[in-house]
Amino acid sequence: MPHIIFSAIIGYLLGSVNGAQFLHRFVGRFKAIDPSRVGTKNSGTQNVWMSIGRFPALIVLAIDLPKAYIATVIGNRLFGLESAALLIPGLFAIIGHNWPIFFGFKGGRGGASLLGLIIAYNLHLAVIVFLVALPFVIIRVAGLTQFALLGGVVYLEYANAGVPLVLVSLLIIAVIVVRRVHAEWDSVKKSTQKLPILKNLILYDRPLANPPSLREIFFKNRKKQRL
Numbered sequence: 001m002p003h004i005i006f007s008a009i010i011g012y013l014l015g016s017v018n019g020a021q022f023l024h025r026f027v028g029r030f031k032a033i034d035p036s037r038v039g040t041k042n043s044g045t046q047n048v049w050m051s052i053g054r055f056p057a058l059i060v061l062a063i064d065l066p067k068a069y070i071a072t073v074i075g076n077r078l079f080g081l082e083s084a085a086l087l088i089p090g091l092f093a094i095i096g097h098n099w100p101i102f103f104g105f106k107g108g109r110g111g112a113s114l115l116g117l118i119i120a121y122n123l124h125l126a127v128i129v130f131l132v133a134l135p136f137v138i139i140r141v142a143g144l145t146q147f148a149l150l151g152g153v154v155y156l157e158y159a160n161a162g163v164p165l166v167l168v169s170l171l172i173i174a175v176i177v178v179r180r181v182h183a184e185w186d187s188v189k190k191s192t193q194k195l196p197i198l199k200n201l202i203l204y205d206r207p208l209a210n211p212p213s214l215r216e217i218f219f220k221n222r223k224k225q226r227l
Contacts, residue, residue: 003079003169004088011071011089015096015113019063020048021103023056036106040206042183044108064112066091072120084164090117098179109183109205110176114146118153130152143205146176157194180205 008129018034030052030102035043039051045064047190068090076091094110094117110144115121119126129152136145148168157165180201181188187207 004085007071007075007079007089008092009079011092012096012101014071015104015193016097016100017063017067018043018097018100018103018107019060020108021100021106021214022063023048023059026104034113038174042108043103043106044110044226045112047108049055058190060225061112064097064108067097067118068117069120069202070116072117076120084161084168087117087168090114090120091168092171095175098175107179109179111138111146114149114172114176115206116145121153122157123154125153128156143180143201143203145182147173148156177202 013025021031024034025031033052035041035048035052039047045057045061048060055123061090071093072086074214076086081088092111094113096107097113098107099105099112100107115126116131118129129149132152133148137147150172154166154169181198184197184201184207188194188197188201193209
């Protein structure tokens, strides 16, 4: 048990190095824009990409994706974690990313960190589940992508890891859902249609059922805020 606790602490601290907030706080040209106050108010790669620019978004991705990967590798090589227990350091890295202690608990949604976790858990498995999850992005239900990734892992690894894998995966899903609802709680409270908003948060990761298309995310020219 102590090795699981120590690996969880390391995972949380690594996860708390939020890439978007790191750029905002410490890199001069990006200090003018707080990602937690623009766009979807999400300190993550997609919001930075759409609200600030592509180059800073790639930097954010390069910081956020390896965090759960490193935490998982440390859990395996330093603490000997295996099977479902190997997901625990990554789980806490996602928690740290979503609620970073170093940046006033203003975090992202954990998408990049989740992908890093699955890559560390099993690279070949990560490729398969990524291809399975990609259609959810294409049909503009990107909010389900993370759930599809985890569902693929559980389906393909259940024979090896069993019920503990399911339980840890459910915890990860709970963390993701709680973060989505917590980030938009003001919108939920003010609305007279709370159930539709909660549904939209789960499906689209936004209160309104109008997620951006791939064209809007990657190709449409937008007027970016000047840095």
